[in-house]
Amino acid sequence: MADPPGGAGDPAKMNWSSPGEFSSLTTKELQQNLRLEKRRERPVQLLFEIPSSRIVHQSLSKHVVHEVVVMRSGSFDSRRVSVERRYSDFCQLHHKLQEEFREELEEVQLPRKLLTRNFTLDGMSERRLALQDYLSQLFALRCIRHSPLFAEFFTTPEQRQAHVLLRAGQFKASVELLQTILEIQEKLLLWQKPTLLVPTLSALVVCYRDLDQPEEAICTANRVLPTVRRYGLRVYRAALLELMVDLGYQLGRPVAQLQEELTVLRDSERGEATQRSLKEVVISNFI
Known part of the structure; x- marks a missing residue:
């Protein structure tokens, strides 16, 4: 047997x-x-793949965007998560990193701009491989993979778009984008501070609440609150506690401890920061 x-x-x-x-x-x-x-024994690494490119036509111009896939090694990534970036986005990343890590980047070269063949299949394929190798070289540098600038490259444009949708009341579309952002951030989290997830999770709480999905909202709020407490993010903490108290009443959950924590927090730090709603806090991050 x-x-x-x-x-x-x-x-x-x-x-x-x-x-x-x-x-x-x-x-x-x-x-x-x-x-x-x-x-x-094998350490978890981030792997980058740029499997495809497409040409975007505008009224007076056109440009190429590349699909950038972020994966973790050492475990099975069940969901394929990707973003699209232009060559100019890589240029901006390199410029920002050079301002902070010039010496460390001496051996890492950004692929040069192509003067011809930008829109040919061979040219786009060559560019994809070069940019893929560039991301791997960046990740190999400890100072870069732990830098917020590196994480922001993969999420900031999508975060801005998600917040535009949130402000416009398009909460369902915002949730879809925020969930993609969250998955990418979770892959990056081993090399970033836990506070990386706070803005995204908080935005999801707001969307779920306004979509009348209180269970999802309270579940997500419970996930983000410990990090907010631990790292002393007072602006988020007061707004989050207030929303959780409201959700608790709505769902018939105990709220006495949350209410007491909110009261103590507001008494200890009176001011505008502790009076803003979570939606106001979330939106203010990307205005």
């Missing part, structure tokens, strides 16, 4: 310090254990 997972026959759970047990393993079990050990 086969052993259950985690039992005596599971190579992942065996005590490998015993020579007797080691010698009794089959070749297949040894190979399986080796793969498991390598998987545990």
